[in-house]
Amino acid sequence: MRIVSLAFLSVLGMTISSCTGNEVEPKAQLPENLMVEMTLSSSVRGKVDVKATAQKVNYFTFLFGSGVTGVTVESSTGNASHTFDKPGKYPIRVRAHVTPTAFIEKIDSVVIDEAGLQDGYNTPNSYTGYNLVWADEFNGTELDLGSWTYNVGRGNGGWGNNESQYYTDGTSNCNVKDGRLIITAKKESVGSAEYSSARIVTQGKKEFQFGRIDIRAKLPKGQGIWPALWMLGSNITSAGWPACGEIDIMELIGHIPNTVYGTAHWGASFPSTYKTGQISLPAGEFDDQYHVFTIIWEQNQIKWYMDDKAYHTITPSNTGSIYPFNNKFFFIFNVAVGGNWPGYPDGTTVFPQTMEVDFVRVFQKN
Numbered sequence: 001m002r003i004v005s006l007a008f009l010s011v012l013g014m015t016i017s018s019c020t021g022n023e024v025e026p027k028a029q030l031p032e033n034l035m036v037e038m039t040l041s042s043s044v045r046g047k048v049d050v051k052a053t054a055q056k057v058n059y060f061t062f063l064f065g066s067g068v069t070g071v072t073v074e075s076s077t078g079n080a081s082h083t084f085d086k087p088g089k090y091p092i093r094v095r096a097h098v099t100p101t102a103f104i105e106k107i108d109s110v111v112i113d114e115a116g117l118q119d120g121y122n123t124p125n126s127y128t129g130y131n132l133v134w135a136d137e138f139n140g141t142e143l144d145l146g147s148w149t150y151n152v153g154r155g156n157g158g159w160g161n162n163e164s165q166y167y168t169d170g171t172s173n174c175n176v177k178d179g180r181l182i183i184t185a186k187k188e189s190v191g192s193a194e195y196s197s198a199r200i201v202t203q204g205k206k207e208f209q210f211g212r213i214d215i216r217a218k219l220p221k222g223q224g225i226w227p228a229l230w231m232l233g234s235n236i237t238s239a240g241w242p243a244c245g246e247i248d249i250m251e252l253i254g255h256i257p258n259t260v261y262g263t264a265h266w267g268a269s270f271p272s273t274y275k276t277g278q279i280s281l282p283a284g285e286f287d288d289q290y291h292v293f294t295i296i297w298e299q300n301q302i303k304w305y306m307d308d309k310a311y312h313t314i315t316p317s318n319t320g321s322i323y324p325f326n327n328k329f330f331f332i333f334n335v336a337v338g339g340n341w342p343g344y345p346d347g348t349t350v351f352p353q354t355m356e357v358d359f360v361r362v363f364q365k366n
Helices: 158-162
Strands: 009-012 032-040 047-055 059-064 071-075 079-083 088-099 102-112 130-136 149-151 165-167 174-177 180-190 193-197 199-201 211-218 225-233 246-251 259-266 273-280 291-298 301-306 309-314 329-337 353-365
Touching: 032 088, 032 102, 047 059, 047 088, 047 102, 059 079, 071 079, 130 211, 165 329, 180 329, 193 329, 211 246, 225 353, 246 291, 246 301, 259 291, 259 301, 259 309, 273 309, 329 353
Parallel strands: 165 193
Antiparallel strands: 009 102, 032 047, 047 079, 059 071, 059 088, 088 102, 130 353, 149 199, 174 180, 180 193, 180 353, 199 329, 211 291, 211 353, 225 246, 225 329, 246 259, 259 273, 291 301, 301 309
16 A cells, blocks of 8 residues: 655645624634545555544545536545546645534545556557457456356366356346456355355357467455466366376465466376475465466467566476377366365355456467
8 A cells, every 4th residue: 555645735625704884794614624634546546535633623525627527525534535537646635524514634645546547457459560469358247158158066076176166147147237247156055065056168269279378357355265277278178187188277275475476287187297486475465456367378388477477487308298288279267266275264264255357368479
């Protein structure tokens, strides 16, 4: 959270005197000791929170900006906020009132820069030498069923990992709102499970071979929470797993909320052979703001990135003689609860937990 240093100009509000013959009404007593604290939100883009205190005050008014775009907020508590949607320098007036015309005032300004309007790391929607071949920006009001399908149920053996959730379809656990895909894990009884969540796939609808894949997301956390953005080989129905190959673009285990993993799975039979890499944030956690998880996937090579920082690579030279990653793959987005790797929720786990996805974009070379 960034505290804005203030050098307010104090102004005394004027009270209006009226005359009746030779008598003059006394001026109303003004408030005293107006103090103001202004803070730029670290989690909401362009939001300014203002807290005011004063003595002998009845109420406060806050004037954010000026002209036709200015906004006035009245408050009895001395707390107000406003969110600016464009960069610029904006005046802010804070008034402590006894009456509408009897007040004292402090005036300053706040600078909202481009960084202040961002809610995390972002990447462009075009790259030199690449074409955008498919994207879901989640700008509608419901999931695009022309691209995605719901997986429903508990799967075989808790989807092979002894997971504890039941995956539902519809909007109970999966919503598209405000340009975001929101997958929510809840503590509730559904079927024979004590948790619900969602898992969506592009199998048979959007399948790809090679390219740069960017996924911008904000992740959940907590013991037993397991979000994943990943891919499976399109031939899974004939080849089975792990022979089809698995590319985990991002996985997080919720009790380590500042670290994500990129992994490839392969092999002729269960269980898989795998090679994984990991990267941690220097500060904060992955639920604080959005980050971009990327693979650059070429013939005989996959590189993993987080916010354009490379941290893992596989090639046939480090997977042995088995390398299924030159085939077509489809996407899977899900939030699992419990399972062999993260363990299971406990008394520290807070529900609901959400994974928010801003976009998924697939670029391929010209």
